[in-house]
Amino acid sequence: MPSEFELIDRHFASVAAQAADVVLGLGDDCALVQPPASDELLANSTDTLVEGVHFLPDIAAEDLAWRLVSASVSDLAAMGARPLWFSLAITLPDGNDAWLAAFSRGLKAALKAYSITLIGGDTTSGATRVLTAHVQGAVKPEQALKRSGAQVGDLIFVSGTLGDSRAGLELLSHAVDSADYEFLTQRFLRPTARVELGRGLTQLASAAIDISDGLLADLSHILKASGVGALVHLEQLPLSDSLAALYSEEQSQEWAATGGEDFELCFTAPAGRRDEIQLLAKELGLELTCIGEIRSENGLQVLSQGEPWAVSGAKGFDHFGEEESL
Amino acid sequence: MPSEFELIDRHFASVAAQAADVVLGLGDDCALVQPPASDELLANSTDTLVEGVHFLPDIAAEDLAWRLVSASVSDLAAMGARPLWFSLAITLPDGNDAWLAAFSRGLKAALKAYSITLIGGDTTSGATRVLTAHVQGAVKPEQALKRSGAQVGDLIFVSGTLGDSRAGLELLSHAVDSADYEFLTQRFLRPTARVELGRGLTQLASAAIDISDGLLADLSHILKASGVGALVHLEQLPLSDSLAALYSEEQSQEWAATGGEDFELCFTAPAGRRDEIQLLAKELGLELTCIGEIRSENGLQVLSQGEPWAVSGAKGFDHFGEEESL
Numbered sequence: 001m002p003s004e005f006e007l008i009d010r011h012f013a014s015v016a017a018q019a020a021d022v023v024l025g026l027g028d029d030c031a032l033v034q035p036p037a038s039d040e041l042l043a044n045s046t047d048t049l050v051e052g053v054h055f056l057p058d059i060a061a062e063d064l065a066w067r068l069v070s071a072s073v074s075d076l077a078a079m080g081a082r083p084l085w086f087s088l089a090i091t092l093p094d095g096n097d098a099w100l101a102a103f104s105r106g107l108k109a110a111l112k113a114y115s116i117t118l119i120g121g122d123t124t125s126g127a128t129r130v131l132t133a134h135v136q137g138a139v140k141p142e143q144a145l146k147r148s149g150a151q152v153g154d155l156i157f158v159s160g161t162l163g164d165s166r167a168g169l170e171l172l173s174h175a176v177d178s179a180d181y182e183f184l185t186q187r188f189l190r191p192t193a194r195v196e197l198g199r200g201l202t203q204l205a206s207a208a209i210d211i212s213d214g215l216l217a218d219l220s221h222i223l224k225a226s227g228v229g230a231l232v233h234l235e236q237l238p239l240s241d242s243l244a245a246l247y248s249e250e251q252s253q254e255w256a257a258t259g260g261e262d263f264e265l266c267f268t269a270p271a272g273r274r275d276e277i278q279l280l281a282k283e284l285g286l287e288l289t290c291i292g293e294i295r296s297e298n299g300l301q302v303l304s305q306g307e308p309w310a311v312s313g314a315k316g317f318d319h320f321g322e323e324e325s326l
Numbered sequence: 327m328p329s330e331f332e333l334i335d336r337h338f339a340s341v342a343a344q345a346a347d348v349v350l351g352l353g354d355d356c357a358l359v360q361p362p363a364s365d366e367l368l369a370n371s372t373d374t375l376v377e378g379v380h381f382l383p384d385i386a387a388e389d390l391a392w393r394l395v396s397a398s399v400s401d402l403a404a405m406g407a408r409p410l411w412f413s414l415a416i417t418l419p420d421g422n423d424a425w426l427a428a429f430s431r432g433l434k435a436a437l438k439a440y441s442i443t444l445i446g447g448d449t450t451s452g453a454t455r456v457l458t459a460h461v462q463g464a465v466k467p468e469q470a471l472k473r474s475g476a477q478v479g480d481l482i483f484v485s486g487t488l489g490d491s492r493a494g495l496e497l498l499s500h501a502v503d504s505a506d507y508e509f510l511t512q513r514f515l516r517p518t519a520r521v522e523l524g525r526g527l528t529q530l531a532s533a534a535i536d537i538s539d540g541l542l543a544d545l546s547h548i549l550k551a552s553g554v555g556a557l558v559h560l561e562q563l564p565l566s567d568s569l570a571a572l573y574s575e576e577q578s579q580e581w582a583a584t585g586g587e588d589f590e591l592c593f594t595a596p597a598g599r600r601d602e603i604q605l606l607a608k609e610l611g612l613e614l615t616c617i618g619e620i621r622s623e624n625g626l627q628v629l630s631q632g633e634p635w636a637v638s639g640a641k642g643f644d645h646f647g648e649e650e651s652l
Contacts, residue, residue: 023467029401029536033370038361046446048417089460124456127453130454134460137356139358
């Protein structure tokens with residue numbers, strides 16, 4: 001087995017692209033970076049993916065790298081921050097060279113897609129594969145999309161379509177060769193963090209969060225932080241054609257409401273900004289759908305054809321072990 | 327089992343002390359922090375501890391927290407940076423309440439000792455305990471203690487005493503009730519990152535590294551980065567009274583040369599700065615010992631009583647799995 005230092009040189013040195021703000025990159029006790037201008041804040045987020053919990057043991061190395069980067073950059077998107085730097089901690093049972101080569105290829109492509117620079121990390125051995133990403137970005141204080149800004153009367157929007165990732169996970173255990181299968185599994189394996197949308201919303205949205213635990217669970221965080229309630233119409237949740245083609249309306253709606261890891265954004269905005277939001281949607285080529293509104297009554301009410309809707313999993317992933325920022 | 331969110335609220339909320347530069351702490355998509363003044367750089371480092379690799383399964387939770395914080399802050403010390411922010415990723419097999427309470431107590435005490443603020447993280451479940459810390463600090467560009475600054479003729483110094491941590495690890499499997507046992511095991515379980523020393527060296531040292539893999543392995547990183555060689559005298563390595571009391575001279579010297587995780591600093595400085603270095607040692611109440619000098623010949627030569635010294639483990643932990651920054 002090659003030594004650890006050789007592994008690092010071989011696989012990660014080329015991933016650490018030079019960036020103007022990186023004064024000292026890999027290979028010293030710390031990386032040294034030039035902080036953003038003093039009128040910006042630094043946004044920090046940490047995400048861990050554990051084998052058997054967040055990804056299947058047989059996931060392709062490139063897909064795993066993509067998911068790790070997207071899941072972590074998605075938190076910057078939800079804050080309206082522009083991505084700056086990425087640090088990687090990776091624990092592996094062995095130094096499998098082919099696996100590391102594929103992983104670093106995927107890592108390089110994903111970092112490039114989001115214009116974020118690898119500045120350091122740590123490689124360790126351990127029985128279970130565990131990957132932790134720490135991401136940093138920059139945002140002006142008055143533009144940061146906090147969870148706490150939702151106001152009574154604001155409209156609630158989501159980007160893209162929901163439930164696809166949950167369906168993609170389900171489909172992975174089947175081998176179906178169709179365009180719909182391909183679309184949904186790619187939505188699970190290669191999610192897209194909505195960085196451009198987050199940047200565009202900094203002047204429009206009153207609150208935002210990324211959908212990692214499931215729409216209702218994540219929207220609940222906005223409601224709690226803002227001290228408000230909400231009404232959501234199940235029929236208004238945007239579904240992809242592929243989801244609707246392969247699953248019943250009932251199943252599709254349940255996954256759209258509670259399925260995690262779509263990494264779309266859920267945000268609130270004053271009703272008067274609706275036109276500007278639709279203009280932004282057009283500019284980005286990304287659907288932005290109004291699904292309900294913020295109310296003063298506490299709690300989250302979901303209506304299906306005018307009747308209260310309830311489902312066992314409606315609270316999303318609220319158990320020890322799923323991803324959650326501290 | 328309490329939900330994950332309850333666990334976080336219960337154990338970590340109180341650890342995240344308020345700091346003037348933390349604009350938004352735990353509980354949103356990102357933490358928002360005020361970057362340092364524009365004449366400083368941000369120093370970033372990542373460290374992972376894996377159960378069974380870096381710590382024994384029966385380690386006390388408070389000791390584990392202390393080791394994690396010290397090991398990661400030690401990289402800031404080696405860069406001459408002042409500690410700012412700490413992010414924690416923690417993977418545990420279960421949500422053991424008593425364990426988490428003890429861990430968060432240890433975390434709080436260690437963070438306070440180094441004046442570093444918890445700003446976020448991620449908690450996940452997984453079969454093996456894995457802890458990753460990301461630390462950030464600030465240092466002026468011209469004061470950063472890089473590995474690459476050692477010059478021919480510079481003297482080589484180390485802080486404190488070496489080999490204690492390695493002996494402490496050995497002693498943990500015995501139950502000896504003595505002051506020496508206590509000293510050495512505490513050196514392993516509760517190492518001290520030399521932050522004040524690193525700050526004091528920013529105007530004195532030409533290169534620095536913290537001793538995590540073992541003196542000779544870590545000094546080799548300085549030599550490689552600086553493109554120089556070195557001569558080290560084995561007899562000059564500083565040994566604690568406790569190490570000398572419990573182990574033979576030969577064993578003590580071997581551990582001082584190759585044992586890891588003392589988290590002392592190894593640094594180089596021009597011979598003309600020797601008096602200032604001894605003054606700093608006096609101010610800090612910390613021994614700073616000259617152990618050799620930088621030479622133009624490539625490689626690291628170690629002499630024992632004037633003869634070349636070699637030991638099987640002399641290269642330190644150079645295999646896949648041990649701690650190493652990317």
